Every structure is written in C-alpha cells, then in structure tokens.
Amino acid sequence: MFWLWDRLTGDPDRVAEEMRAEDTARAPTDEDDAAPPALRCRVCGYEGAERFCPTCLAGTMVPIPLRDRTPR
Ligand SMILES: [Zn+2]
Helix, strand or coil: CHHHHHHHCCCCHHHHHHHHHHHHHHHHCCCCCCCCCCCCECCCEEEEECCEECCCCCCCCEECCCCCCCCC
16 A cells, blocks of 8 residues: 555655556557557558558558557
C-alpha cells in the first residue's frame, strides 16, 4: 500500500508522471485486436485490412512496415 500513500503525499507532478508511465505500459500492442490496419494501398494510400483497395478497385494493398505505421 506504500504506492497509495506515495500518491496521496507525493509531489503531484511526479505522481502524474508515474501515472502516465503506467498508461503507456498498458497501451495496446500490435498484437492487440484493436491494432491499426496493417495494409496500405501503394497507389492512393488507403489503409485497411482489405486485400483489395476499395478506392482503386485493385489488389494494390501492401503490408505497412511497422516503423511506418500511423501513430495513435
Ligand atoms: Zn488505392
């Protein structure tokens, strides 16, 4: 229970920082069901889970590199 005491009596800025850190730790990963679409149209940039781009009506969807995914 020390963490509770620490939050009640500790420096508010530092406590808020710790809580933000915990939120980051709980953030969903790419393994999560709510992960962003992993495909992107190489022609128009549409992102989705479909193999065929609904805009181009063609099989132009390619996997999005992990480093290049849209940050949430
Ligand atoms: Zn497209």
